[in-house]
Amino acid sequence: MVKRTASSVDTNKDVILAALRMLLPREGTVLEVGSGTGQHAAYFAKHLPHLSWQPTDLEENLPSIRAWAADATLPNLRPPLVLDLLQDGWPVGSVQAVVCINTVHIVAWTGVERLFEGAGQILPPGGVIYVYGAYRYAMRPLESSNEEFDRWLKARDPASGVRDFEAVNALAERNGFVLAGDEPVPVNNRSIWWVKS
Numbered sequence: 001m002v003k004r005t006a007s008s009v010d011t012n013k014d015v016i017l018a019a020l021r022m023l024l025p026r027e028g029t030v031l032e033v034g035s036g037t038g039q040h041a042a043y044f045a046k047h048l049p050h051l052s053w054q055p056t057d058l059e060e061n062l063p064s065i066r067a068w069a070a071d072a073t074l075p076n077l078r079p080p081l082v083l084d085l086l087q088d089g090w091p092v093g094s095v096q097a098v099v100c101i102n103t104v105h106i107v108a109w110t111g112v113e114r115l116f117e118g119a120g121q122i123l124p125p126g127g128v129i130y131v132y133g134a135y136r137y138a139m140r141p142l143e144s145s146n147e148e149f150d151r152w153l154k155a156r157d158p159a160s161g162v163r164d165f166e167a168v169n170a171l172a173e174r175n176g177f178v179l180a181g182d183e184p185v186p187v188n189n190r191s192i193w194w195v196k197s
């Protein structure tokens with residue numbers, strides 16, 4: 001089936017939308033990296049009509065994103081583009097924010113590095129990068145549900161796994177970002193965002 005659904009989206013979309021309402025700019029384009037099924041893109045574009053939403057993912061995921069967009073018929077939801085974090089080159093030159101949900105623990109670390117490098121290149125000063133997902137913190141033990149999730153991820157792909165917040169934050173800082181928020185959200189996930197200095 002072309003139009004796919006991920007059950008996690010229904011449980012996290014409103015939590016993420018609340019964060020995005022607070023931290024995204026009043027106008028401009030948001031680049032979503034790792035749009036997956038396309039459900040988030042359709043939902044956020046509908047509820048944030050003042051922003052233009054640019055979904056991206058690997059080529060194989062674009063048909064589902066297109067199918068969600070076709071049903072949504074929203075003027076501010078752009079056709080999806082290919083953005084592979086393990087390849088060179090981003091398909092857009094300049095946006096006001098980058099959003100990446102549940103993808104930092106999926107891509108190999110090189111891809112995480114390229115996420116922040118790419119965001120550092122296309123965001124202007126004041127631009128925001130937001131990530132959502134599970135993170136490990138040096139100052140506290142990882143939640144047992146996330147330990148289990150990390151084992152499951154690594155069994156599937158040894159290059160993936162729950163990332164260390166401190167390593168991701170250092171990467172963000174190296175690319176010109178300053179931590180602007182880090183909040184717990186349900187089921188042991190985090191909403192984290194940085195602003196370009």
Ligand SMILES: C[S@@+](CC[C@H](N)C(=O)[O-])C[C@H]1O[C@@H](n2cnc3c(N)ncnc32)[C@H](O)[C@@H]1O
Binds near residue numbers: 034035111
């Ligand atoms: C767990 S899914 C999350 C999808 C969506 N953001 C969500 O929350 O439902 C991880 C996403 O990362 C994408 N992905 C995997 N490798 C990638 C890469 N090298 N570059 C960009 N996206 C990638 C997958 O295609 C998938 O859509």
